[in-house]
Amino acid sequence: MGCGTALRASEGGMNTIIIDQSDMGQGASGVNAGTLSMQIKRVKLMPYAIKGHDMWQKMGQEVDFHKTGGYTLAFNDREADLLHDRMTMKKEAGANISFVSPAILQEKEPSLAQKIVAASYCPDDGYANSSLTGQYYRKRITQLGINYMENTKITQINETSTGYEILSGENRIQTKRILFACGGWLKEAVSLIGEDIPVNARVNTVSVTERAPRLMNSVIGHATGLLTMKQKNNGTVLIGGGWQGIGKPSEGRGKVVMDSLIPNLQLAKFAAPKLAKVRIVRSWTGFEANVPDFYPLAGKLGKRDNAFILGCVRGGYTIGPYISSLMGDYILGKEPEMPLFDPSRKFEQGKLI
Amino acid sequence: MYDVIVIGAGPAGANAALTAEHYGLNVLLIDEGSDAGGQVWRVKSKSILSAPVTETSLKGDKLRQRVKSSEVDILFETRVWQIEQNEEHVWQLGLQGVCERSSVSGKALIIATGAQERVIPLNGWTLPGVYGLAGATALFKEHMILPGKNTVVAGSGPLVFFVASEIIRLGGTLSAVVTLNSRFEWLKAAAEMISKPGLLWQGVKWVFKLHIKGIPLHWQSALSSINGNEYVQDVDIIKTTKYGYLKRKLNVLVEADSVCLGHGLIPAIEATRLAGADHHYDETLGGWVPTIDQCGRTTVKYLYACGDNAGILGVQAAPYRGELSAIAAVEDLTGSTSETINHHNKALKSLGEEAAFGIAATALTIPKNGLIENIGKNVEVCRCEGITREEIEIELIKGSVSPNSIKSGTRCGMGPCGGRFCSESLAMITESITNQSREEIGLPTARPPLRPVSMDEISDELDYDELPIPGVSPL
Numbered sequence: 022m023g024c025g026t027a028l029r030a031s032e033g034g035m036n037t038i039i040i041d042q043s044d045m046g047q048g049a050s051g052v053n054a055g056t057l058s059m060q061i062k063r064v065k066l067m068p069y070a071i072k073g074h075d076m077w078q079k080m081g082q083e084v085d086f087h088k089t090g091g092y093t094l095a096f097n098d099r100e101a102d103l104l105h106d107r108m109t110m111k112k113e114a115g116a117n118i119s120f121v122s123p124a125i126l127q128e129k130e131p132s133l134a135q136k137i138v139a140a141s142y143c144p145d146d147g148y149a150n151s152s153l154t155g156q157y158y159r160k161r162i163t164q165l166g167i168n169y170m171e172n173t174k175i176t177q178i179n180e181t182s183t184g185y186e187i188l189s190g191e192n193r194i195q196t197k198r199i200l201f202a203c204g205g206w207l208k209e210a211v212s213l214i215g216e217d218i219p220v221n222a223r224v225n226t227v228s229v230t231e232r233a234p235r236l237m238n239s240v241i242g243h244a245t246g247l248l249t250m251k252q253k254n255n256g257t258v259l260i261g262g263g264w265q266g267i268g269k270p271s272e273g274r275g276k277v278v279m280d281s282l283i284p285n286l287q288l289a290k291f292a293a294p295k296l297a298k299v300r301i302v303r304s305w306t307g308f309e310a311n312v313p314d315f316y317p318l319a320g321k322l323g324k325r326d327n328a329f330i331l332g333c334v335r336g337g338y339t340i341g342p343y344i345s346s347l348m349g350d351y352i353l354g355k356e357p358e359m360p361l362f363d364p365s366r367k368f369e370q371g372k373l374i
Numbered sequence: 375m376y377d378v379i380v381i382g383a384g385p386a387g388a389n390a391a392l393t394a395e396h397y398g399l400n401v402l403l404i405d406e407g408s409d410a411g412g413q414v415w416r417v418k419s420k421s422i423l424s425a426p427v428t429e430t431s432l433k434g435d436k437l438r439q440r441v442k443s444s445e446v447d448i449l450f451e452t453r454v455w456q457i458e459q460n461e462e463h464v465w466q467l468g469l470q471g472v473c474e475r476s477s478v479s480g481k482a483l484i485i486a487t488g489a490q491e492r493v494i495p496l497n498g499w500t501l502p503g504v505y506g507l508a509g510a511t512a513l514f515k516e517h518m519i520l521p522g523k524n525t526v527v528a529g530s531g532p533l534v535f536f537v538a539s540e541i542i543r544l545g546g547t548l549s550a551v552v553t554l555n556s557r558f559e560w561l562k563a564a565a566e567m568i569s570k571p572g573l574l575w576q577g578v579k580w581v582f583k584l585h586i587k588g589i590p591l592h593w594q595s596a597l598s599s600i601n602g603n604e605y606v607q608d609v610d611i612i613k614t615t616k617y618g619y620l621k622r623k624l625n626v627l628v629e630a631d632s633v634c635l636g637h638g639l640i641p642a643i644e645a646t647r648l649a650g651a652d653h654h655y656d657e658t659l660g661g662w663v664p665t666i667d668q669c670g671r672t673t674v675k676y677l678y679a680c681g682d683n684a685g686i687l688g689v690q691a692a693p694y695r696g697e698l699s700a701i702a703a704v705e706d707l708t709g710s711t712s713e714t715i716n717h718h719n720k721a722l723k724s725l726g727e728e729a730a731f732g733i734a735a736t737a738l739t740i741p742k743n744g745l746i747e748n749i750g751k752n753v754e755v756c757r758c759e760g761i762t763r764e765e766i767e768i769e770l771i772k773g774s775v776s777p778n779s780i781k782s783g784t785r786c787g788m789g790p791c792g793g794r795f796c797s798e799s800l801a802m803i804t805e806s807i808t809n810q811s812r813e814e815i816g817l818p819t820a821r822p823p824l825r826p827v828s829m830d831e832i833s834d835e836l837d838y839d840e841l842p843i844p845g846v847s848p849l
Contacts, residue, residue: 044779051782064849096838107849152782159773171775231790231826246847263847276650277822279456279468279477279832287836290829300826302790305819315848335848 023202029349046155054261091146091240205308232256384412386681387486389696455823498600507636522632566734618742638739659685687732758789
């Protein structure tokens with residue numbers, strides 16, 4: 022999202038630099054499972070997700086975009102009710118979602134479990150390869166001649182009469198405006214200028230298998246949101262669903278734990294029984310930042326005019342390219358096409374159903 | 375729960391387990407092989423009914439007997455795929471293999487996963503009939519199988535001569551032996567190795583045997599390519615400069631149906647990395663090593679590393695390193711006694727005597743800069759994903775500088791081997807293009823499983839209603 026905003030700001034004529042403590046695009050946007058599904062987006066964020074999805078589609082081959090369609094599965098009556106309620110609301114919010122009978126699903130996805138009670142379908146769903154996020158943005162940024170510094174940890178930020186002075190080791194960078202788009206590391210980053218925001222980080226687990234025979238053609242989800250699966254063209258299957266590893270952004274990368282990895286894999290195996298013999302090659306985690314109401318932070322930081330924050334976007338991989346273009350416009354002093362999300366709002370606790 | 379779990383039953387790990395047991399601790403020893411011995415004292419396959427007794431088979435059998443008659447619990451043909459430490463510092467390991475348990479826990483964890491080999495790619499290295507030097511020794515030791523009818527042995531360090539000598543012993547034919555090292559480098563190493571005259575003499579005998587048999591021995595030379603359509607047919611041998619650069623005009627074509635190729639051993643650090651220990655780069659120890667004290671204590675509480683995975687010092691040093699790690703674990707768990715202190719001092723002294731030899735041997739395998747030039751543009755560096763040197767270079771030119779970034783951009787190291795076989799060449803290519811040091815280049819993020827693991831191996835059938843649903847995502 023930092024890169025997306027930088028592109029927009031630079032196109033608008035601003036002299037821009039990107040500073041990253043690690044490699045470009047190697048945070049949440051580079052390690053998530055790559056799902057671009059309308060069925061797992063929040064109702065209120067649906068218009069943003071639809072716009073974001075369009076942008077991914079335009080990036081196309083460079084990010085390995087595939088519009089495969091997606092099914093969300095329910096294995097019992099409780100989940101079927103949940104699926105029906107949730108998908109109806111998402112449909113009303115603009116997503117192209119319909120319900121399909123288990124018989125039709127069986128025909129389209131013969132390798133899925135027979136025990137499916139209900140399913141929904143969205144033809145727009147698909148995936149991109151999140152590993153290529155950094156590569157894509159590095160190319161765009163290089164084309165525009167935007168400066169970037171990778172593996173550069175900011176140690177101090179001083180407020181000056183004209184803006185901010187950023188310190189990293191020997192480096193000193195003067196800037197009029199600053200945007201914090203640090204994902205899971207937002208809390209530590211804004212504390213450098215004395216701000217405090219209630220950001221937590223979820224530690225989402227993702228696994229990938231070796232190359233396997235074709236097991237599924239579309240993106241597969243679960244009524245509870247606890248499973249995402251897709252098989253890429255090379256035959257590997259990516260398995261996610263937001264199962265929680267351990268660790269904090271301030272301590273480096275998160276860790277996979279067996280207590281959550283194993284039920285994640287069991288659920289995948291339950292949904293696609295032929296996965297049982299397929300080997301897992303890698304499991305990892307990524308930090309998904311959130312505030313208590315699970316809505317984005319996008320706007321001015323505190324009472325400052327020239328400090329901005331962008332993060333905590335639920336469904337940020339899909340929405341990221343779009344919301345960052347809005348952010349870019351906002352920093353350029355233009356009216357964004359859709360409203361941003363005031364970071365200074367009072368956060369209500371998000372409701373879990 | 376065990377007091378001590380040891381991963382790896384080679385000379386270091388098995389001795390660590392026996393030492394911890396000697397001090398009254400409850401010990402579990404895990405190894406993926408069918409018995410103790412590790413790679414160096416590898417146990418014979420059960421299908422081999424009788425075999426000539428050698429020095430290594432004797433040492434291995436003795437170790438296996440000691441383990442068998444001890445109180446140490448054993449899980450052979452078992453692999454560890456996951457390592458976790460909880461907030462109370464208790465270790466929890468995920469297991470795969472023939473064992474019935476899917477996990478096991480312990481207070482202290484000693485990692486003795488040994489070494490793996492480094493093979494620097496060259497044109498034709500992926501042809502059938504090409505073996506790693508260490509891989510070839512596994513074939514000899516476990517199965518008494520030769521790599522082919524007519525073999526070229528090439529690479530650096532002592533393994534070149536050991537493999538050549540074993541091929542002769544097992545009745546095979548050698549068409550050439552090619553070592554990157556010069557006679558001068560060997561003489562220099564020999565001076566360091568003089569503390570172990572027996573071992574040195576053994577090396578001299580290996581070389582002497584080659585001379586008697588009239589086998590061409592190419593000093594300070596390398597294979598510039600391995601040729602053949604579907605299998606190895608011949609190889610090009612070229613003299614090199616002392617830095618390993620090929621002298622293009624002086625090549626010899628030698629026919630062979632097989633090649634044993636290797637450029638030394640590197641520490642197998644996946645387990646200590648997954649366990650969270652700090653590592654640093656030290657080329658004299660074979661490359662990346664866990665940062666340890668003289669007893670093998672890592673930077674993580676109750677985590678120890680011993681044996682070649684903690685730096686390549688070889689088989690002679692391994693038993694003492696195992697003992698030292700076990701003593702450290704015993705002292706950390708139960709306090710030190712005069713016996714542990716005396717034992718520690720004695721083992722440390724022995725280790726000092728043995729380490730010089732290992733370091734001199736490892737020095738012969740420090741990769742020479744020129745080798746990197748011998749990896750052609752179209753040579754596959756990552757075999758799992760078929761990524762060539764050129765694809766890696768293009769990614770580097772586009773601006774990726776770290777292993778994570780190059781991996782993301784190219785898929786180099788994303789296959790079933792997890793980058794085990796290509797990360798070394800990848801780092802060398804990165805070093806040559808970006809001029810960063812190996813320490814600066816760093817390593818890709820450590821991720822489980824340690825080896826690919828099937829879902830059936832690690833998860834039982836799901837009782838769907840028992841699934842721990844942690845709360846539905848917000849609407």
